[in-house]
Amino acid sequence: MSEPVMRSPLHSFGLASQAKPIDGSSGVWANEIPHIGYISLRGDGRDQAFVSAASKALGIPLPIEPCTLATSESVKVLWLSPDEWMIVSAPGQANALCSRLELALAGVRNQVVDNSGGYTQIFLGGTHALDVLRHVSVYDFESLQPGRVAGTTLGKSSVYAFRQGNGYRLIVRRSFADYIWRYLVRAANPYGLGIADVPVDNLVGTSTASVNVAAG
Amino acid sequence: MFVFFCPHCGENREEEEFGYGGEAFIPRPATPETLNDDAWGDYLFMRKNPKGWHWEMWSHNTGCRKFFVVKRNTATNAIAGSWTLSDGRKAYDAEGGAT
Numbered sequence: 001m002s003e004p005v006m007r008s009p010l011h012s013f014g015l016a017s018q019a020k021p022i023d024g025s026s027g028v029w030a031n032e033i034p035h036i037g038y039i040s041l042r043g044d045g046r047d048q049a050f051v052s053a054a055s056k057a058l059g060i061p062l063p064i065e066p067c068t069l070a071t072s073e074s075v076k077v078l079w080l081s082p083d084e085w086m087i088v089s090a091p092g093q094a095n096a097l098c099s100r101l102e103l104a105l106a107g108v109r110n111q112v113v114d115n116s117g118g119y120t121q122i123f124l125g126g127t128h129a130l131d132v133l134r135h136v137s138v139y140d141f142e143s144l145q146p147g148r149v150a151g152t153t154l155g156k157s158s159v160y161a162f163r164q165g166n167g168y169r170l171i172v173r174r175s176f177a178d179y180i181w182r183y184l185v186r187a188a189n190p191y192g193l194g195i196a197d198v199p200v201d202n203l204v205g206t207s208t209a210s211v212n213v214a215a216g
Numbered sequence: 217m218f219v220f221f222c223p224h225c226g227e228n229r230e231e232e233e234f235g236y237g238g239e240a241f242i243p244r245p246a247t248p249e250t251l252n253d254d255a256w257g258d259y260l261f262m263r264k265n266p267k268g269w270h271w272e273m274w275s276h277n278t279g280c281r282k283f284f285v286v287k288r289n290t291a292t293n294a295i296a297g298s299w300t301l302s303d304g305r306k307a308y309d310a311e312g313g314a315t
Contacts, residue, residue, distance in 0.1 A: 066226040066280075081280035082224055138230035151225075151279040153232050158278035 006091065007214035008034035009120050009177035018195040027128035027191030029167070030184060031198050033121040035213055037094030038171070039087040041101065042111040046082075050108045057097075057104035058087065069149045069162055078149045078160060078171075086160065086171070091116060120177050123198045124184065125167025128191035133161075133168065135187040141168070155183045218293070223300045224280045237273030239263050240285050240301075241308055267291050271308055274298075 010032045022029045043050040045064045055062045060072040063079045070077045075097070076088040089097055094116050101112045124132065133141040139152035141161070149162040157176040162169055172180050185193055218231040245251055245259055264270070270290045275283045285304030287296040299307055 066224065081282055084280075138232045150227075151276075151281075152229070153278045 003212050005212040005214045006035050006117065008032060009174045010034070010181055011214070013181065015195055019197040020194065021197045022125065022194065025192070026194030027126055028124070028132055028188040029126040029129075029194045029196035030122060030124045030188065031196045032177075032181070033123055033169070033198055035091045036116070036119075036121055037087075037089040037091045037097070038115045038119045039089065039094055039098055039101070040111070040113045040115045041085040041087055042083055043105065043109060044083055047108065050105065050110060053104045053108055054085075054101065054110075057101045067148050067150060069147060078162070080149075080151060080160065086115075088121075088171070118174050119171050120174055122170040122172060122177075122181065122184070123167055123196060124170060125165075125196060126191070126194070128188070129167055131191065132184060132187045136183060144168075154180055218295065220274060220286060220295070221298050222276045222279060222282075223284050223298055223303070224282045225276065229276070229279060233276060233278045234274045235277045237275050237283055240271040240273045241305060241313070269296065271304070273301075 011034075013032075015032050019031055041054065043054065045051065045062075051062050051064060058070075058072070058075060058077060060070045060075070060077065062085065063070045063077055066079060066082075068079050074089060074093065078086040078088065080086055087097065094114050098112050098114050101110075105112065130141055133139075137152055137154050137159070139150055139161070141150075144150055144161065144163055146163045149160055151158065151160050153159070154170070154172070157172065157180055159180070160171040170180075218234075219228050220231065220234055221228050242259070245255070248256065248259075251259070268289060268291055269287060271285060271287055273283050274286050275281065282300075284298055284300055285308070286298045287307075288294070289296070297307075298304075
């Protein structure tokens, strides 16, 4: 059997080849940030044993405050609900992180699932990014502070959104990625949409060498 | 359009994020196998459907995906508050368990 490969849900749009540095020529800049690790972690946020074991394995305190996220150099931990977190990591790290969590949480009621193939991330920036989000969602994105994460609706689908740098990051389900991308493109039409060369951060800049990424 | 306070997320959110979960705190029969068809039918299908204050469940579908309790006036759509299921149960019982 051949090795599994990762293929971005938006690969057919050929976004990588259209990307250019962000400048003033477009009101909205967007792109997909493909091939990132997503781990679903579940357990009781009120259980001190669970929280401390998970925090130790992650290297940062598990955010138990509603709608907050914690960031370290290698992972982002998003609070999704009182008993669910999403751990965003470099793709090559997801496997090792899963084993580390499973080991640390042995004996505590928990669930750790590698969902890396199930989500993708979209960068949305530019002077009119907020206008686009107002078109597509009911959430008041202007009130979304750095360090907070909002699970809300986006068109007929759902999204986990947070601010990073000068823009927004939208984590969307793989099966809705195509719909959401087309929806965003349409909403951004009045402002002009540029495909952005996404600013490299720790998670994105990490090499995908340890996972097989499909060509094209 | 309603704006609900989600007791889990701790934020006010728009109705579009939520789904209706029906009347809250319907007691499940302790021994369903001993019920006759009328009593079982009542449990499954019959609801209070009041004009006035109504205890109902909503789920935060695109947020935390948790159910919670809302006390809503079906005539005016005024909302008296929202609680987690366990806190809501206490408030419901403190009212005598009726609308």
